[in-house]
Amino acid sequence: MSDTRTPSDPPVLSDDELSALDAHWRAANYLAVGQIYLMANPLLTRPLVPEDIKPRLLGHWGTSPGLNLVHTHLNRVIKDRDLNALCVWGPGHGGPAVLANSWLEGSYSETYPDVGRDAEGMGLLFKQFSFPGGVPSHVAPETPGSIHEGGELGYSLAHAYGAAFDHPDLVVACVIGDGEAETGPLAASWHGNKFLDPVHDGAVLPILHLNGYKIANPTVLARIPEDELDRLLRGYGHDPLFVTGDDPATVHRALAAALDTALDRIGAYQRAAREDSATERPDWPMIVLRTPKGWTGPEEVDGVPVENTWRSHQVPLPGVRENPEHLRQLEAWLRSYRPAELFDADGRPTERVLARVPEGAARLGSTPYANGGLLLRDLPLPDPADHAVRVDRPGTTLHEPTKVLGGLLESVMAATADRRDFRVVGPDETASNRLDALYRATGKAWQAGTLPTDEHLAHDGRVMEVLSEHLCQGWLEGYLLTGRHGLFSSYEAFAHIVDSMVNQHIKWLRTSRRLPWRRPIASLNYLLTSHVWRQDHNGFSHQDPGFVDHILNKSPEVVRVYLPPDSNTLLSVADHVLRSRDYVNVIVAGKQPTFDWLTPREARGHCARGAGAWEWAGTEDGSREPDVVLACAGDVPTQETLAAADLIRRHLPELALRVVNVVDIARMMPDTEHPHGMPDAEYDALFTRDRPVIFAYHGYPWLIHRLAYRRHGHAHLHVRGYKEEGTTTTPFDMVVRNDLDRYRLVMDVIDRVPGLGVRAVAVRQEMADARTRHHAWIREHGTDLPEVVDWTWGG
Secondary structure, eight states: OOOOOOOSSOOOOOHHHHHHHHHHHHHHHHHHHHHHHBSSOTTOSSOOOGGGBOSSOOOOOTTHHHHHHHHHHHHHHHHHHTOEEEEEEOSTTOHHHHHHHHHHHTHHHHHSTTSOSSHHHHHHHHHHBTSTTSBOSSOOTTSTTOOSOTTOTTOHHHHHHHHHTTOTTEEEEEEEETTGGGSHHHHHHGGGGGSOOTTTSOEEEEEEEEOSBOSSSBOHHHHSOHHHHHHHHHHTTEEEEEEEOSOHHHHHHHHHHHHHHHHHHHHHHHHHHHHSOOOSOOOEEEEEEEOOTTTTSOSEETTEEOTTSGGGSSOSOTTTTTOHHHHHHHHHHHHTTOHHHHBOTTSOBOHHHHTTOOOGGGSTTTOGGGSGGGTOOOOOOOOGGGGOOOOSSTTSOEEOHHHHHHHHHHHHHHHTTTTOOEEEEESSOTTTTTOGGGGGTOOEEOOSOOOTTOOSEETTOOEEEOSOHHHHHHHHHHHHHTTOEEEEEEEGGGGGGGHHHHHHHHHHHHHHTTOTTSOOOBOEEEEEESOGGGOTTTOGGGOOOTHHHHHHTSOTTTEEEEOOOSHHHHHHHHHHHHHOBSOEEEEEOOOSOEEOOSOHHHHHHHHHHSEEEOGGGSOOOSSSOOSEEEEEESHHHHHHHHHHHHHHHHHOTTSOEEEEEESBGGGGSBTTTOTTOBOHHHHHHHHOSSSOEEEEESSOHHHHHHHHTTSTTGGGEEEEOOOSOOOSOOHHHHHHHTTOSHHHHHHHHHHHSTTHHHHTHHHHHHHHHHHHHHHHHHHHHSSOOHHHHTOOOOO
16 A cells, blocks of 8 residues: 555645644544553553453454544544534444543543543543443444444445534534445435535535455455546545555544645635525535554464454454463554653653544534534424314314425425524435425425426425435434434335344434433334325335334333324324434324314314323223223224224114224323333222223234233234235225224124124124125125215214
8 A cells, every 4th residue: 555645735734733633543442442452550660460451351442543533633623613513423433532532632531420531530541441440342332422333334425414404503524334325225325415505504525545355355445446446436436546555654644634735625615605606516525535444453463464454443452361472562563653752651641642632512423413402493383284274073084194294394495584493304205205295385405407207396495305225315304313303204015124234323312312411302203104004006115114013122211113094193292302302203094085184172172192092082981991992093993993893883782892993002001111101090990990992903913912012901902014015905895804994803803802792693794795895896896885985984
């Protein structure tokens, strides 16, 4: 690695600046190695002995020198240019480097006063790393200045763009590991530059760190010819600056030149857009930094090469406690950084080490942009009643719930026009999901070419559509983590694409809740529509309600799931989740015409309870317990339940029937398992202890059983839901195929109420005949039975 490509006419570092930067870099490298290995003797005041070494060696050295180099040089430009900056650290387990730099700059000790910036604090920093009761080996919520989980490969650049949107004074550097660069989400993330508005947004500076290897293999982008890599990155719309080398002084000078050149170009593009109204999309700069993996570490161990190979990825000297030669090599490695020049006798970093480090909130570990709750403002939300639909009688009028919600979201978008802290993201489905009222308040973010036939595209738009759920999720996470609000609208079946991403965000929120210094952020809100029961036209591939199951497997303190049955309950739920903090909220609501069941006032009360009996739908007289409970959750299951109740009222009027609707699905859990769970006494009062409960559920039926398995009445609980019976068919045939239809529910009541089967045999046969008639009708006419299509609530 002898050649070094640098920008033309690079600024030149003085020898004094070079010396200060190199001292800081060496100090950070020393601290990174110390964290991986040492539990005592942090300043090497005596020769190392096996007892100084941790019994379990965990951590990742290979990427650390490069991350330390980037952090060192970002410090310089932040201080020299008075930048507001944030860095997203993409390489997986780069924790030792980011923690080292946070400790050096003082942010870590200010956040955790027990880990002081002295010898004792250094010892604690070392011991706690990857140690029981300590901190993780990757960049995590515990790391000051971080918004990106270090093991979350593929999403760093999407997070960086999300952080830059609507923060016009912010520069977001993003270090992308060359292993991460092989992932599909990262490959799509390069297109973020087609959505970045140089007027209203900040800048993203990608830094592609090529050190050649993953855990055990070379990386693709490090092994293709450099001219091919250059063409690839230019094809993505970037203007790459290459820095390559293994001589520290040469690389320091080249990286400083590249950063200055990149920031000069960013500033020029922003001034042209903001002052001269330039509209041409910039060729935003980026840096390709190629340095050896495990740089400055052991060149060989046990006779095999380590530095600049995959063997340096994790712990280059694995047998330090047992192998005297490994212990000798470790001590030589640590002393090669000349720690006596970097730390004084008390273990404090010297003035030379800190000469180019910014102060206060300018430090990367102290930036408020990485603790978004510090910047967060409440959304100016309208009263949901202002957008509600009128309901004179339940079940007689229909509206499209998400279209009604679109009016409320339009109001929020208009009210945030000046402050620009609310966005709606989705994979090309905003209009399809009936949220197109938003376009009256804003356009769709777009910086690429336009045609006269295009609609709603705008440089300053705050609706973001791209056919990549990963980008939508990553953008919104970055946006929320830096102090703003948003909503992710998606077809229900394809929310699964971001399963692993929402896993990490939930874990981030759960950990953040335990860190008093991390302020609450706006919740991550999903609107899942075009759902399983109304994907009759798209067919089996679009029919999957399992995202709710995935979410409810996660930390109860963080996750919430709502299934509003109509437009007014959707408005109430949306108002609630948009006000909430530190949750992942999932709303499942249809976009097709749905019956209006509750008035705005009734909807507000029902949603506050989360579950309740609809007295107007049942036949109880209050003198005794019901004979049977018909329960439901979800818009289509609610309609089928009410239709079944209507049939029971007409055919079995002597039956004492209770109808229960559940909006907040966590209410089915005990209060000991989830904050929204019902105490047993409340559950028993609503569902009874020993009466049959026929539950029509939106998703997979076993979820309800899992949530309620500890309840007294679980043996009497029978759940109908989706059971993977789908195809291209009619809407009602979807529920018939899955035994969720009104006729099947009536049959279930007859089968499960003691003694009713004998008395109501004729009614049961009539229900079975209706299902048979349905099958013949749809195959002849291609539409559902008139009695189904024309049904309204007759109670």
